[in-house]
Amino acid sequence: MKTEALLKLEQSIGELKKEFISKIESGAQKVDSIRVEYMGKKGRLTSLLETLVSLPKEEKPEGGKLVTGFRTFISEKIEELKKNAQSSNISKLLSDSCVDVSLPVDSNKGSLHPIMHMKQEIIEAFHKLGFSYCDGPEVDFDFYNFQALNFSPDHPARDMQDTFFVDDKSASEPVLLRTHTSNIQIHTMLDRTPPIKIFAPGRTFRCDSDVTHTPMFHQVEALMIDQAISFADMKGIILWFLREIFGQDVTIRLRPSYFPFVEPGGEVDMRCVRCKGEGCNICKGTGWLEIAGCGMVHPNVLEAVGYDSERYMGFAFGFGIDRMAMLKYDISDSRMFYEGDKNFLSQFPIFLK
Ligand code: PHE
Secondary structure (H helix, E strand, C coil), rough: CCHHHHHHHHHHHHHHHHHHHHHHHHHCHHHHHHHHHHHHHCCCCHHHHHHHHCCCCCHHHHHHHHHHHHHHHHHHHHHHHHHHHHHHHHHHHHHCCCCCCCCCCCCCCCCHHHHHHHHHHHHHHHHHHCCCCCCCCEEEEEHHHCHHHCCCCCCCCHHHHHCCEEEECCCCCCCCCCCCHHHHHHHHHHHHHCCEEEEEEEEEEEECCCCCCEEEEEEEEEEEEECCCCCCHHHHHHHHHHHHHHCCCEEEEECCCCCEEEEEECCCCCCCCCCCCCCCCCCCCCCCCEEEEEEEECCHHHHHCCCCCCCCCEEEEEEHHHHHHHHHCCCHHHHHHHCCHHHHHHHCCCCCC
């Protein structure tokens, strides 16, 4: 025989269940408020638990089962309701926000990101010089990023370029995010025959982050290969290019430097655009800004792509686009480019043409 208390519990659960079902069917109350009403600290279920306490010991297990069964029923229903509400919210959002493509364009909306604007100017300058645009993979094999560029597997210069490796077990050699745009030199030379006169802007990746370094940044590579190309040609082109971007009063100097894929190799310094050589915080008091790496393509690189290094020669140089944009637009922290902060970006009202 069931005690009165247990019968009362069964009855209350039955009533609560009916009430709960009619509530969710009517849809008048928000799901969350139903949840609080039944499952909250002072909710209906808690008062059922109180009745449970008053049951005689031998009926407690059965009473407990009834209450837990009811609790599971309620929480499952609420979860289901929540899911339905979410998907109908999404469909409502989608139907409310449909875009009318026939509306006239508001030409005051949106601007080019400063990096993209810088890239655009670089593209125009190279086109004026007769260089053609090239592209290349951002995820590449070690061969293109290092090996063919005269970095042997244990070459210490690899350490200068903190590399992101991609975990690709099916690949026969390391796969990586390119650390520079110089991989495009190799792709281009393997695809074409000289004369070559190309430039290639693009994203590059190094495991590095501070005010002047972000893990993703942009470079532009230039490569010219023919039968009679000199270091002086390279210097003239770099100077013309920088004057086109930063103004006619630009002066440069070349310092010897080491990159395994060029010989001789150098670094290009531009007289500081801010202080004009007097010395300021941008140029750290030196009056000069380091802006590019350059040099004559190493014979080993020409041979790696099957060119006759006795017959062909050429130069390559690489600029940091983010660095150029920082100098051009007076930006002190390169990380700001990638924070998507509207206040920062709206300071560059460079509207789409
Ligand atoms: N790839 C070099 C770097 O990222 C720059 C460079 C390009 C140097 C072409 C020489 C020639 O540092």
